[in-house]
Amino acid sequence: MYIEKKYGCILFSEWSSIKAFGALDPGSNPGGAIMIEVLRLGHRRLRDHRISTHCGLVARAFDASKIIYSGEHDSSLLDSINNVHKKWGGSFSSRYVEKDINFIENYRGVKVHLTMYGLPIQKHIKNIRKHKKILLIVGGEKVPGEVYKLADYNIAVGHQPHSEVAALAIFLHEYFQGKELSKTFPKARLKILPHERGKNVMEVTTK
Amino acid sequence: MYIEKKYGCILFSEWSSIKAFGALDPGSNPGGAIMIEVLRLGHRRLRDHRISTHCGLVARAFDASKIIYSGEHDSSLLDSINNVHKKWGGSFSSRYVEKDINFIENYRGVKVHLTMYGLPIQKHIKNIRKHKKILLIVGGEKVPGEVYKLADYNIAVGHQPHSEVAALAIFLHEYFQGKELSKTFPKARLKILPHERGKNVMEVTTK
Structure with missing residues (x-):
C-alpha cells in the first residue's frame, strides 16, 4: 500500500474508502452492447508521436474499446498507450494495421469518419447513437478520398x-452523453481521489 | 471569387447563399458578456509545438477569446494561430507572457485550472457557467504547485x-453547452459548406 501526500492532503488507500465516480460504468459494457474502435490514419513516427499518443489516451479515457494505428509502425507508441493502460486500468487495447483502406472496407459495423468537412455532429449524433459497433476514423495530415466514400x-x-x-473527445463525449466521465477502470494500480486544491494519487494493492 | 470542386461537389461563394449554422452567434459576444482567455503554461518550442498549436486552434474554434502562452517564446507558434485566424475569421487573438504566475495573480476574473487531479467538471460546470470572465489555465508537462493554490x-x-x-475542448463545450459548434466567424476568407461525402471549401470575397 502506497500513500502519496502532496499539498497537505492525507490519503487512504483502502478499497472500502473508494466511492465510484458514478453509479453506472459504461466501460463494463454490460451485455457487450457498445464497442467503439478508433482508427487513427497515417501515423508518422517522428512528427505525430505526441498527437497520436493523445488520440490513444483520449480513446481510452473516453470509453472507446480500442485504438488501431495505420501509417508507420511505431512500437514505442503502442508501448506508451499500453503502459498507461497497465497503470490506470480498464480493458483498452491498441494495435497496428498496415492496410487501413482494406481494414475499413472489411469492417463489420458502422463507419464514422471525423472530418471538418462533414455533417454537423449536433444534428447526427442521435442517429449514430443507435449503432453499438462503430469504427471511428480519425484522420492524419492527408486523408485518402476513399475514406470519405467508405x-x-x-x-x-x-x-x-x-x-x-x-x-x-467531443464525439465520444456526445456519444456517451457525458457518462464516460464517470467511468471506472477495473484493475487500476493508480487512482485519483479528486481534490479541490492538490494532487491525490493512490496506489491500489490487491491481495 | 474562388470555387473549389472536390469529389464532384459544386459550390457557390455568394454571401447570400450562406446560412448561419445556428441562430445565435456566441462569438459575437453581445454586450461583451463572456470572455474566456486560455493560458497555456510552460510551452517548449521543440517538444510542444503541435500540442500547443492544437490548444490554440481548439480555444479559437470553441469560442474562447484569446490564448496566452508562457514558457519559451515561440513566434512561429503565434504565427500559426494567427494565420488560421486570418483565413477562417473571428476575433481570436494570441500572445506570449513571460511571468505566468504573476499573470495569474493579477488576473481580474475567475481562474479555472484544468487538471486530472481536480474536482469533476460534471459537478461544477453549472456554478462556473455563472462567471463570464474566466482565465482557463491549461498545464504543460510540469505545473507549479502555486497554480493549484491560485x-x-x-x-x-x-x-x-x-x-x-x-x-x-470538453470544458469549452460544456461551458457553452454545445452552442459553440454553431458559432459563425465574421470576416472569414474560407468557409466550409458541410457535405456528406466530400470537401466543400469556399473562398469568400467581399467588395
Whole structure:
C-alpha cells in the first residue's frame, strides 16, 4: 500500500474508502452492447508521436474499446498507450494495421469518419447513437478520398480547423452523453481521489 | 471569387447563399458578456509545438477569446494561430507572457485550472457557467504547485491521463453547452459548406 501526500492532503488507500465516480460504468459494457474502435490514419513516427499518443489516451479515457494505428509502425507508441493502460486500468487495447483502406472496407459495423468537412455532429449524433459497433476514423495530415466514400457518416465537430484529439473527445463525449466521465477502470494500480486544491494519487494493492 | 470542386461537389461563394449554422452567434459576444482567455503554461518550442498549436486552434474554434502562452517564446507558434485566424475569421487573438504566475495573480476574473487531479467538471460546470470572465489555465508537462493554490477552481475532465487538448475542448463545450459548434466567424476568407461525402471549401470575397 502506497500513500502519496502532496499539498497537505492525507490519503487512504483502502478499497472500502473508494466511492465510484458514478453509479453506472459504461466501460463494463454490460451485455457487450457498445464497442467503439478508433482508427487513427497515417501515423508518422517522428512528427505525430505526441498527437497520436493523445488520440490513444483520449480513446481510452473516453470509453472507446480500442485504438488501431495505420501509417508507420511505431512500437514505442503502442508501448506508451499500453503502459498507461497497465497503470490506470480498464480493458483498452491498441494495435497496428498496415492496410487501413482494406481494414475499413472489411469492417463489420458502422463507419464514422471525423472530418471538418462533414455533417454537423449536433444534428447526427442521435442517429449514430443507435449503432453499438462503430469504427471511428480519425484522420492524419492527408486523408485518402476513399475514406470519405467508405464511411457511413462523415461527421464534423465544428467546421473550423482545430484538432483530431479534440474532435475525438467531443464525439465520444456526445456519444456517451457525458457518462464516460464517470467511468471506472477495473484493475487500476493508480487512482485519483479528486481534490479541490492538490494532487491525490493512490496506489491500489490487491491481495 | 474562388470555387473549389472536390469529389464532384459544386459550390457557390455568394454571401447570400450562406446560412448561419445556428441562430445565435456566441462569438459575437453581445454586450461583451463572456470572455474566456486560455493560458497555456510552460510551452517548449521543440517538444510542444503541435500540442500547443492544437490548444490554440481548439480555444479559437470553441469560442474562447484569446490564448496566452508562457514558457519559451515561440513566434512561429503565434504565427500559426494567427494565420488560421486570418483565413477562417473571428476575433481570436494570441500572445506570449513571460511571468505566468504573476499573470495569474493579477488576473481580474475567475481562474479555472484544468487538471486530472481536480474536482469533476460534471459537478461544477453549472456554478462556473455563472462567471463570464474566466482565465482557463491549461498545464504543460510540469505545473507549479502555486497554480493549484491560485486557481478558484481546479477542475478535472475525467480523472485519467489523456490530453490537455481534449480537456480544453470538453470544458469549452460544456461551458457553452454545445452552442459553440454553431458559432459563425465574421470576416472569414474560407468557409466550409458541410457535405456528406466530400470537401466543400469556399473562398469568400467581399467588395
